[in-house]
Amino acid sequence: MLDSIKDFAADFFVTGDPLIYGADVSIALVSIAIVFVLTYFKKWKWLWREWLTTVDHKKIGIMYLIASLLMLFRGGVDALLMRTQLALPNVEFLQADHYNAIFTTHGTIMILFMAMPMMFALFNMVVPLQIGARDVAFPFLNALSFWLFLMGAMLLNVSFVIGGSPDAGWLSYPPLSELSGSPGVGQDFYIWGIQISGIGSLATGINFIVTILKMRAPGMKLMKMPLFSWSVLSACITILFAFPILTITLALLFLDRYFGAHFFTLDGGGMSMMYVNLIWMWGHPEVYIVVLPAFGIFSEIVATFSKKTIFGYKSMVFAMMVISVLSFFTWVHHFFTMGSSADVNSFFAITTMAIAIPTGVKVFNWLFTMFRGRISFQSPMLWTMGFIPCFLVGGATGVMLAVAPADFQYHNSYFLIAHFHQVLIGGVVFGYLAGIYYWWPKLFGFKLDEKRGRWAFWTWNIGFYVCFFPQYFLGLDGMTRRVYTYGWDRGWAALNFTSTIGAFMMGIGFLFQVWQIAYSVRKGERATGDAWGGNGRTLEWSIPSPPPVYNFAVVPQVKHADDWFHVKEDKAKGIERPKQQLEPIHMPKNSAIPFVMASFFFLVGFGFTFHWTWMIIVGALGVFGSLFARSFSYDVDYYIPVDEVIETERKLGRSY
């Protein structure tokens, strides 16, 4: 009996690596600490009422933000472990398999569990406020999306200490990712972690398309909508078409692994090249899904901090839509080397280069928004200014990679690694950080400290170039990605060492940001409604910071693009808009079902991972039970009476 428990535990838990034992201990300690704090301060009820069951888009946004920052930390630690291993030739810090697991989880986490939720955080924090809505179109579904994402992320993360991490690369090409190449459970954790969070992503995409199309304040024609909301719309349309491909692809891989199907195994008549095509038919649009909202963020920030109307609004909208369509026609550039014909490679080379055109137009428009403006450099603008040169160079190396015959020399080398980190960090991460700095005072009611923010900005930025520029040259000198070690004879030591220094600088930059947040919670400057010196241009700056639960006491009547800017301008001229009548506000009620249902999804995923049929059945019954419960809940909304609204507004210093 005892022996069989021992055997089970030895299989179930990841053993034998001091780093992982360290992680086990720290996970246990942190969990105990959280339970203790919640109990000691009697916060369990608060946690349940205010957070676990909330359907408020602002709170869901904040939860996405916290989760994504934790994932940024985890993915960042992965990166530093890798850079430590590669700092010098023949380092024996990580074993081969451990290194392989780490680069796999680094990629998976950074794209799917860091970039995606940070993007959803910004969607939730900003879009309803920006279009004058009181919540998203489907608040319940929104909460469900979040909990599905979180459960999916947890599923992937527990693989670190239970069962073993996936180690076949972040897109896990078969046949390596099939049972023959990856017999362990890591690959199943990967499949189910992504599948479960993927349902959430797709639902969020649908939710925000409907929100933007149906819930804009009266008068806000689409062409008067702020550019960030436009970017969310374009990203969500892309999600709508791309994510089902991912779901199907991984479902087929699951069938191969679980039921012995042969979709991608050549020896059973399948075709692994099909997987590579399918995964990139999702994977390439995915890159644009995460970068389009960043473009939207920059458009808002550049206008606000240049005190000037955005240049070429129509061009900007058109460019984003062109990008989101073109992104579906470039996937083959991820495998020019797989041997398609010259016709095919030429076509995809040209479409890939063509994407640079609308992207370049956007850069010009940002520059000419600043031109003849008055530029100030608070944190959001600083990160935007870090983005422009970084993204220009990253975009240029992307065009170089699109040159098919040259790509045969860049493919899978560190040149490629340097390129996509430059667009994903320089474009996406810098963009989201800029957005977080920009809208932080709106959501939290206080500003983040500028001084510590500057330290963070400069260490991040300089660290970025020190880390990734050497990698272009390593790639040109024949260093391929995913090697866990290399010899002195290769001559790669100096560049790798430099790169590692840069990686640690970025790590220090992240620590500065943690410090900055901790410091600002206590000493941060209180934010007014129009938090950035009264230069806000869009509706979210017209309401208090943080906004009341219903966002807008009265839904604004929109007349112009940048309506809030025009309201202020008119006011200065002595023209006031007529006051509107307060009415009772219709709001959604909290619900525990999203949290419960997502937990059952977790059981399903965990059961499939370990082939525990009983757990799959329990989980599936729970999922259907939750759907059933929701279908027959009728008490799902309530009204806030006018008196209560007046009282809340009075406390916020606004009279009606």
Added chain:
Amino acid sequence: MKNSHKWLWGLGIALAIAAVAIVVVWSGSLMVLDPKGPVAEIQKNLIWISVILCAVIIVPVLGIFAFIIVRYRDKPDNKAPYEPNWSHSTKLEAIWWGIPIVIVVLLGYFTVRDTYKLVKPPAETAHVAPVTIQVTSMDWKWLFQYPDQDIATINYINIPENTPIQFVLTSSAAMNSFWIPQLGGQTYAMPGMAMRMWLQADETGEYFGSGANFTGTDFAKMNFTVKSMSQDDFNDWVSKSQQETAKLDNAAYNKLSVKGTADIQTFGSMDPNLFNSIVIKNGGHHHPANGLDIRGAYPVKDGSNESSGSEPDAANQTSGLSQPEMNH
């Protein structure tokens, strides 16, 4: 004050130009930019063309960017013009839709030209009979077979200089990618398929090769050396190798198939059908069109037929370097 600023700007720009010049010269020593064969040479030229075309846009834009953030700072004494509502100019926007289009058309021209050019083996040596090497990516070693010479090697190859080399690529396990940077770009080696790729070395020397697509645990150890030598030296090496007693038959192959790394090794003879059987065993039987070998149109043993350089499959070579023979 104004003058000293100008002087500083000048110094900064001069230093930047010097730094770029140093990097450009130094990078000429990096493998990809130091080609030793016609394929890598074409690719290198294309890389520099793309660098220049991108720089034509990037450098002025960075200049404009620097100028704008210096000139339009929000300072009370800033005398630069301020037009808060200026937000549209059809003329300007037409210019910056136009410039990138022109650059993409130019770069697209060079790209397509060379994509088709690399389809065929090097024209200058079209009269030379090519050497065929069958390459198998195994866990975690490279198996090279010389069907015409009846020898095989592990983790190294020797080739004659100025001779087109036809690589036929497959894998017995995960997908890999076969890359010798100084001779030319990579191509995937996939189980159940026989991919083609032409390379050639213009001079003698030793070149680094590696797997470029992740294959699992000891992927990092899948390096090999390519030694390019004179035809005489190559012939000597072949006859010396043929004296080796080790034979690459099924038993030897099964031993190699055990997961793990391997040292360099030479086999003096081999089972001529082994490569075909590797392709078939790993899925080729389900996709007969993937390997010409299997259809019999590509006799493995008879070197003179397959290596004339003008047979239909060579003419049909489509991607820059290779293709899985699946679209016929």
